[in-house]
Amino acid sequence: MSGLVLHDHPWSSNAQKARLMLDLLGLEYETREVPFEAERAEWHVAINPVGGIPALLDGEFALAESNTILRYLADREGRDDLYPRDPQARARVDWVLDLWGIMVRPALFGYESQQYGIVPGLGLFAKDPLPPDEVAALFAAQAPKLNRAMAVLDDPGPWACHGRVTIADLAATPVLHRALHAPIDLDLVPRMRVWAEATNALPHWQALIPGCGVPDR
Ligand SMILES: N[C@@H](CCC(=O)N[C@@H](CS)C(=O)NCC(=O)O)C(=O)O
Numbered sequence: 001m002s003g004l005v006l007h008d009h010p011w012s013s014n015a016q017k018a019r020l021m022l023d024l025l026g027l028e029y030e031t032r033e034v035p036f037e038a039e040r041a042e043w044h045v046a047i048n049p050v051g052g053i054p055a056l057l058d059g060e061f062a063l064a065e066s067n068t069i070l071r072y073l074a075d076r077e078g079r080d081d082l083y084p085r086d087p088q089a090r091a092r093v094d095w096v097l098d099l100w101g102i103m104v105r106p107a108l109f110g111y112e113s114q115q116y117g118i119v120p121g122l123g124l125f126a127k128d129p130l131p132p133d134e135v136a137a138l139f140a141a142q143a144p145k146l147n148r149a150m151a152v153l154d155d156p157g158p159w160a161c162h163g164r165v166t167i168a169d170l171a172a173t174p175v176l177h178r179a180l181h182a183p184i185d186l187d188l189v190p191r192m193r194v195w196a197e198a199t200n201a202l203p204h205w206q207a208l209i210p211g212c213g214v215p216d217r
Pocket of ligand 1: 036051122
């Protein structure tokens with residue numbers, strides 16, 4: 001037993017990233033489900049003071065922020081293929097990770113939050129979702145920005161960089177999976193469709209989907 005404990009929620013895309021990484025590394029771990037309610041459970045806030053899901057315990061060592069967890073686990077397991085040690089190769093992965101967190105994820109959250117009725121602090125389906133055509137319009141409005149972001153990725157791909165799977169791909173997998181199943185025209189951002197189809201087909205992701213995948217009421 002590795003002594004790893006993940007604070008998660010099956011619908012949390014950020015927790016799904018961590019689970020995908022743990023599964024891909026073949027690590028055993030326990031999960032503790034954090035309720036999506038406004039008041040975070042004390043046992044969770046004790047680990048992550050800002051309350052976000054996921055958090056990871058490795059024995060006594062506590063860590064939060066999903067991308068930080070991916071970086072930590074890759075280093076812990078010596079997986080330089082997933083997160084290279086060479087400074088320039090590593091920086092390329094970090095560029096995509098940062099771009100995802102700062103630009104791509106927020107741009108996608110605009111339509112996703114309306115599709116799933118997300119209210120920050122209250123979780124999914126806390127309000128009525130918008131009709132599909134309005135969700136599609138929200139995505140279409142972000143397409144120019146998303147196409148600029150996708151130009152940072154390897155051309156033609158399908159992976160983000162280095163011609164192989166890295167943690168930059170694993171970080172994007174759950175939300176790209178949602179995009180494939182959303183009422184949006186993903187062909188407006190062709191490089192994102194290529195990326196989404198490749199990450200969605202990852203065997204460890206396919207194995208994980210039945211327990212989480214796309215949120216549903
Ligand atoms: N930047 C954080 C974000 C964590 C975060 O916001 N997690 C979401 C789940 S995907 C959450 O806690 N949502 C609960 C809510 O908004 O009530 C990370 O990457 O771990």
